[in-house]
Amino acid sequence: MLRIILADDEAMIRAGVRAILASDPDIEVVAEAADGREAVELVRKHRPDMALLDIRMPKVDGLTAAAEIRRLAPDVGVIILTTFGEDEYIARALGDGASGFLLKSGDPRELIAGIHAVAAGAAFLSPQVAQRVISELSRGSGGGRMGRAAQARERVEQLTDREREVLGHVGSGLSNAEIARRLHVVEGTVKAYVSAILSRLSVKNRVQAAIVAYEAGLVDDSA
Template sequence: MIRVLIADDEPLIRAGIRAILTSADDIEVVAEAANGHEAVEQARRHRVDVALLDIQMPVMDGLTALAELGRTAPDVRVLILTTFGERENVLRALRHGGAGFLLKDSAPGELMGAVRAAAAGNAYLSPAATRHVADSLAAGPAEDRREEARARVARLGEREREVLALLGEGLSNADAGRRLHMSEATVKTYVSRILAKLDCENRVQAALLARDAGLG
């Protein structure tokens, strides 16, 4: 059973997410919070597997709560709840170890799929939303970040760079496998190797690095 925390300062949002998640046989909502401070305390107290954090919360916002959980409860996988109006915050969250992000108007199936992916140790990367966020930022990354990304990508072999480029496009392992004529298991092996070589915590960070390096 996947143990989930929902943190949002709007009771109706929490109630709606709870109703969706509790309809699944393998997901249990064990805690709720109205601010980031409560979220951190509840996540530790209830030993949750996945925390859904709204970015905009009083007392302690979602990004601060994400950082605090990273320090004090690193096993908790964090999914950020957001809207398209918070693009820069979303990007910051992903760069700092968030397991992915969900739009608040996501379909129920997408919400449950994201929770399951995060619980399994995978990052949830919505292709459409990720491309929208990345493409809506400044025309390109800051030059120092671009150069750093290119230097890190240079550690990879040619096939690894091809896989990384597809991560940058937001493709799943299955879709990347079809594009490269590989099995999904082979792509998964490449992804694990890429994360290790790039010092990335998850595929979301790797995808953003790919875009910074000009691969995505």
């Protein structure tokens, strides 16, 4: 059973998320908070498996709470709930210990999948969030970006043609299921490709892999 702390300052949002989580018999919401400070205290009290935090909350916001939770209980996974209007916070949160980023308006199945992925030790971003993170982190110009691009191209040269194709789709923010449909293969095959890509590129998760894809020019960001 995965024990969850849920924190959001809007009662209706908490009720909706709780209803989604109740559909999975392996997930239990053990406590709820209306602000980040309360969320940290609940983590201290209950020692859950995971904290699901709204990015914007009064007193202490989700990012500050995430960093504090990681210091207090590094074994507790943290997932941030966000909206499309908060891109500037997402990049910051990558360094604050959060393991997942999900859109409040996203598919409820992504929430369930994200919780299980983080519980298994992986990072999880909804495809839409992943693409916006990549765009935000890849902004800039000049020699620094050119140098990163050259390094990224060298790194992807070690991949097979098929792996580069899959990496490009990862960089575009597609899920494994969407990539499988594009390539006319089963989802398990895509998972195997992604695992091999992460290993070959020496990156920790698909977000970092997607950034490499973007900087290597495998992603068409003109669309």
